[in-house]
Every structure is written in structure tokens, then in C-alpha cells.
Amino acid sequence: MSYLLIGNISALICNDCVEPLANARIRVYLPAVLQAADQPHGIFNDMKPLSAREVLMKADRLLAEATLDEKGNFSLQWKEVHLFTEALELDLCLDQLPGKNGTKQSRNFHLSKLVLHWKRNSGGYVGAYAYVIPAATWHNIYANAGAWVITGLVKPHMAASGQPHLKVEAYNALTGKLIGQAHTNEVGRYTLHFSRQHLANGVMHSLIPGRRNLGPDVYFKVYRNNELLWAEDEKMARMPNRQDLGPCSNVNIIYRSSRVKRASDQLGNWFSDVITLTSQKRKKSDKYRLLTHSLL
Known part of the structure; x- marks a missing residue:
């Protein structure tokens, strides 16, 4: 008899965009000796950081570990060495943020301490677990890693849906340098990653007073089949939602079809x-x- 745990872990960039935690690691631990006040309260316990010492101290209770795939899915299996009514501990390890972004180091977090709902089959017990990291928590993780992610829709003015298979380039108006590029998916949404290293380009820039995020002022260029479709004026980077961009930002790009011809033909x-x-x-x-x- 064995246990099989399947599930998904992702994070909110903004209210309408979820980012899968590709290549993160999930760990399942046997329960520690619980005091009455430490009893699990449900599947959505508050996520909290763990020190390297805390991870080391529970190593002897580790049941299984797995790496999440590109969609944030995971599958864990271990032998039946505990009662299905016992609580388990679930932890998350981020060696690097999605897009291989930010400083590379292990960041460990406690996700939940809970009693899972198991279903019995011929081979053992099967359970499921899913967790979406809140936007505020994900924002802080990106900030501590010196990383940024921008997401949004690319669509023509007055259009109801986004445009797929377009290339989006983001530029830092403070330096005029390209800081990242991405392609829109089937619904016209892009997700673009970059880090503090992309902003600096090996050059130390002076800090501008009042800039809380130390982020770029951005403007965009959009391409279809490597042909320029839309190029924003750098003045767009002066707009409030484009200045000092936060670590997790949503920026929609809406272009007018009448100007597409000017930009390309x-x-x-x-x-x-x-x-x-x-x-x-x-x-x-x-x-x-x-x-x-x-x-x-």
C-alpha cells in the first residue's frame, strides 16, 4: 500500500493572471509531535518563510520530494508509513523564480499543516492539494529576489480579445535599453521576466529619490513575424502606471490599427x-x- 499526492502550485501576479511555479520543489513531511495549539486548521494555512536551520531540523521526517513541471503540477508517492488520519506538513522550495529570474538561492516556505482527504483504491490512497500564493506574498518574494514580472493583454483598440503569437519587447526609458521580451499566448497575454541585472547592464546607476521599487520606466514595441507592428513613444513611460514599475505588474498594451500602417508599411x-x-x-x-x- 502507498500514498499518491497530486496537485498544483501557482502564484497570483495580479487579480486576473496566475503564474505557475515551474521547477519549484514541494516536500511532504511526517507530522511532528503537535501541541494542542499547533493542530492544523485547514488546507489554506498562511505561507511563511523557513530558515535553512528549520529545514535541516525536519530532514529526518521527510517522506517525499518532487519538482513541479512547467504548469506547476506535481506528483508525489511514498510507502504507507503513517495513518491516513494524521496531519502532514507541506513545504515549498524556490531555487529560482519562474523564467530563471532573480538571484539564484534556495528560498524555503512552509505551505500547510493539514489532514488530507484520501481516497482508497486498489493500490493505496490518493489525495490532491492545490495552492495559489497570494499576490502580496508573491510581490514580496520577487522584491527580495531583485526580480520583476510584467503581464498583460496585447490587443487592437476597441477589440474584445487579445492577439496571439506576437512578440513584445520592453524598454527601460531611463537607459533606452531592452530589458526583456516575451510572446503572447493563444489569448493574447504576455508574461515578461527580468531582473536587476538586466536593468544595470553592468553599470551602476544613481538612485532617484522617491522611487520605492527601484524599477524601470517602461515602454513597449510589438512585432508580428519579426516585423514591427507597434512602437510606443518613450513618453508613454512617464505615465503613472509605467514609472518605477513594481515587482509584479499588469500592463495592457492597446494599439490603434490606423497607426499600425505608419509603424510598419x-x-x-x-x-x-x-x-x-x-x-x-x-x-x-x-x-x-x-x-x-x-x-x-
């Missing part, structure tokens, strides 16, 4: 106009500036 004509106008008299420079403004 007429790019060559735009450069031709620049060459022509700069060779004319200075009094016509105002027309050049107006033309440039309208194209942007």
Missing part, C-alpha cells in the same frame, strides 16, 4: 521624408517637426 517613406526635409530651408523645419509628431 510607411517606415521607409518616413526616413525618406527626413532626408528631404533636412536639406530644405530652415523655415520649413516646422513642417518637418509637425510631420514627425503626427507619425509618432
Whole structure:
């Protein structure tokens, strides 16, 4: 007879986007000797960090450990060495954040101490467990790791749904450098990861007073089949929701179809106009500036 535990662990980036904890590790422990005040209260116990010493002290009670797949799913199996009515401890280990992001080190957390609901079959007992890390907790984990994640929809103006299979590039307006790229999924949502190292590019930047997150001011470019579909003006990075980006941020990109043609089909004509106008008299420079403004 054996126990089989299956489930999923993910985290909330924002209210409408869940991030699977790919490559994280889940551990199941035999119960410690419980005092009355330590009795389990249910499946959704508060997640709390564990020190390396706390993890080491419970090593002799470890039943099983497994690595989560790219969707955050896991499967654990162990021999029947305890009563199915006993409580188990579930812990999580993050060696690196999703997207191989942030500083690489083991971050251990206690998830739950609970009595699982087991079902008996011919081979033993089967149980299930799922947990979604709250957005505030996930935000703090990213912040402590020096990492960021941006998610959002990419869609045309007035469209009801997002556009799949587009490439999204994010730029830091403070440096003009590319900080990350991602592709939209089948519903038009992108998830883009980057770290403090991507922001610095090997150069130490001075801190700007009042910036709580030490994050970038971002603007985006969108490509379809490696052709430029939409390029935002850098001024977009001055908007409140684009400045000093938080570790877990939701930024939707909405483009107007009338400007798609300007961004792609007429790019060559735009450069031709620049060459022509700069060779004319200075009094016509105002027309050049107006033309440039309208194209942007």
C-alpha cells in the first residue's frame, strides 16, 4: 500500500493572471509531535518563510520530494508509513523564480499543516492539494529576489480579445535599453521576466529619490513575424502606471490599427521624408517637426 499526492502550485501576479511555479520543489513531511495549539486548521494555512536551520531540523521526517513541471503540477508517492488520519506538513522550495529570474538561492516556505482527504483504491490512497500564493506574498518574494514580472493583454483598440503569437519587447526609458521580451499566448497575454541585472547592464546607476521599487520606466514595441507592428513613444513611460514599475505588474498594451500602417508599411517613406526635409530651408523645419509628431 502507498500514498499518491497530486496537485498544483501557482502564484497570483495580479487579480486576473496566475503564474505557475515551474521547477519549484514541494516536500511532504511526517507530522511532528503537535501541541494542542499547533493542530492544523485547514488546507489554506498562511505561507511563511523557513530558515535553512528549520529545514535541516525536519530532514529526518521527510517522506517525499518532487519538482513541479512547467504548469506547476506535481506528483508525489511514498510507502504507507503513517495513518491516513494524521496531519502532514507541506513545504515549498524556490531555487529560482519562474523564467530563471532573480538571484539564484534556495528560498524555503512552509505551505500547510493539514489532514488530507484520501481516497482508497486498489493500490493505496490518493489525495490532491492545490495552492495559489497570494499576490502580496508573491510581490514580496520577487522584491527580495531583485526580480520583476510584467503581464498583460496585447490587443487592437476597441477589440474584445487579445492577439496571439506576437512578440513584445520592453524598454527601460531611463537607459533606452531592452530589458526583456516575451510572446503572447493563444489569448493574447504576455508574461515578461527580468531582473536587476538586466536593468544595470553592468553599470551602476544613481538612485532617484522617491522611487520605492527601484524599477524601470517602461515602454513597449510589438512585432508580428519579426516585423514591427507597434512602437510606443518613450513618453508613454512617464505615465503613472509605467514609472518605477513594481515587482509584479499588469500592463495592457492597446494599439490603434490606423497607426499600425505608419509603424510598419510607411517606415521607409518616413526616413525618406527626413532626408528631404533636412536639406530644405530652415523655415520649413516646422513642417518637418509637425510631420514627425503626427507619425509618432
